[in-house]
Amino acid sequence: MDPSTMLGPIDLLAPVIEYIILVLVVANMATRHREHQQHLDQADNGVDELTRYRPHVASNVALLLATFYFLTTDYHGGIVLGVLVIGMFISDFFEFEARQVELRNDRDLETPKASIVASGVVFLYAFYLSVFFVVEPAWRLIF
Numbered sequence: 001m002d003p004s005t006m007l008g009p010i011d012l013l014a015p016v017i018e019y020i021i022l023v024l025v026v027a028n029m030a031t032r033h034r035e036h037q038q039h040l041d042q043a044d045n046g047v048d049e050l051t052r053y054r055p056h057v058a059s060n061v062a063l064l065l066a067t068f069y070f071l072t073t074d075y076h077g078g079i080v081l082g083v084l085v086i087g088m089f090i091s092d093f094f095e096f097e098a099r100q101v102e103l104r105n106d107r108d109l110e111t112p113k114a115s116i117v118a119s120g121v122v123f124l125y126a127f128y129l130s131v132f133f134v135v136e137p138a139w140r141l142i143f
Contacts, residue, residue, distance in 0.1 A: 014073045018130045024063045025126045029119050031056035043109050088118035
């Protein structure tokens with residue numbers, strides 16, 4: 001069996017998966033911002049515990065699944081992007097827990113700095129993968 005067709009009809013996404021991932025990264029960044037705004041609103045309203053923002057959780061899962069699919073089409077880029085996305089996913093988890101601790105200790109909620117940096121790195125790499133065709137002629141001359 002040809003490994004490039006192991007997912008059947010889903011393999012039709014292979015030519016555009018880099019662009020799909022770039023859109024998912026941007027959507028993830030937008031939902032991260034909205035989640036932080038929701039947490040600030042919840043803290044102002046005096047809740048005991050913060051709740052997760054479901055669209056952000058969904059965008060994390062979609063980005064993770066798209067990255068794993070990308071791993072089947074481009075091994076090197078998929079592994080690098082996979083490590084970056086998993087790092088972003090883990091930082092999101094711990095940033096949420098840090099906001100919970102700040103809320104319990106009656107402190108002001110900080111911005112999720114680690115998640116923002118991690119998503120910025122993921123965005124830069126996804127952008128590089130998406131627009132590599134622009135720099136590819138010069139890249140081929142050098143290497």
